[in-house]
Structure formats: C-alpha cells, structure tokens
Amino acid sequence: ETGVTQSPTHLIKTRGQQVTLRCSSQSGHNTVSWYQQALGQGPQFIFQYYREEENGRGNFPPRFSGLQFPNYSSELNVNALELDDSALYLCASSPSAGDTDTQYFGPGTRLTVL
C-alpha cells in the first residue's frame, strides 16, 4: 500500500504567478483535504474534496481552487500569488469524508513566493 505523495517537493514562484500543486492519495481513499502551514504555525484547512466534489472550505479566497480526479488524485491551484502564500502545503487523504481519524498526510510542498 502506497502512502500519500506530493509534488513537487519545493517550488519558487514570483508574486502574481499561478501555481499547481499535486497530491496522490493513499490507495482506496476517496477524500482529500488540503492545508496551508505557514512558518511557525499549525496547518490551516483550505478545502476538502470528496468524490470529485468540494466538501467544505476554510477561510481562503477564491484564488485558491482545487480539483479531484476520478483516480482520487488531487490538485491545489493558487492564482495571483502573494508573498503571504509562502508556506508548506499539505494534503491528507482519508477513506471517506467522515473518517477523521484515518487521515494520512503527505510530506508537503514548500512554496516560496518572491
């Protein structure tokens, strides 16, 4: 059984650009959540996807958007990057939307916005 993987590991962008981060869920998981972890902070919930539909969203602007594909892999897209978007972005997959206790995290993508 493979774990949750994310790509790329690190990424450097400039302000105003767009970025796409990718997450491959653990086998058999149909739910993925994305979190933003700023330096020195705990993760903050961005949104969750369940069976390709958004299933809840945190306090993030619309320029943060996502997709979940039929194979349950997922993308996080951020448009019009701002300096404050610099953070570690974590995805977490779980077998179903209600399975909080079986949420598995990937290692994250470190995004730096210059």
Add this chain to the structure above:
Amino acid sequence: AQSVTQPDIHITVSEGASLELRCNYSYGATPYLFWYVQSPGQGLQLLLKYFSGDTLVQGIKGFEAEFKRSQSSFNLRKPSVHWSDAAEYFCAVAAYPNNNDMRFGAGTRLTVKP
C-alpha cells in the same frame, strides 16, 4: 467554531525525563481531539485521538493523553523521552463526524538534550 491553544512554543527536556505538552481547546459540543507529530521533511503523523470513552488514551511511540472536559484540556504525556522524539507536536480539534475544517494549534517544538 472550534479552536486549539498550545501554550508552549518550545520545550526542552533531557533524554529519559518525562514530558507533558499542553493543549487547550474551545468547542461547544463534544470535541474530537488529536495529537500529531511532525518531523523535519515529514508529513504529520497521528499519535493518538479521542472522541469518547476512557479519558486516558494510549497512542503510538509510548505517548498517552488525558481528556479533561472540566479544564478543556487534552495534554500529551510520555514517561521517558527518547532523542528521536525531538519534533514539532500539534494538537487538533474537529467536529465529529465531519472531518473537514480540522483546527490545529500553533505547535510545540520539542528539543531533547542528551
């Protein structure tokens, strides 16, 4: 909405000494509580969780936590710390049964002295 406070930003303990990391939560209903550990370059790993039942819960790696409703606390403990326990520890609360919008504390960084 639910929230978590971890009062200690950084704790240093000697190897072999006991450890207690503090976590206070705010939530109107019965909380679903977690402790995660994050090592450098790693995703978050679940140590233990509590929803109901015995208020003293056992986790992996020799950790335990005690839920105290009267104090709105869920402190993490370990009787004897190992050098490999050095990491960032996060307490989190979620609204059962829906796992979207899990709220994390800011984390406590643990340093272990030889």
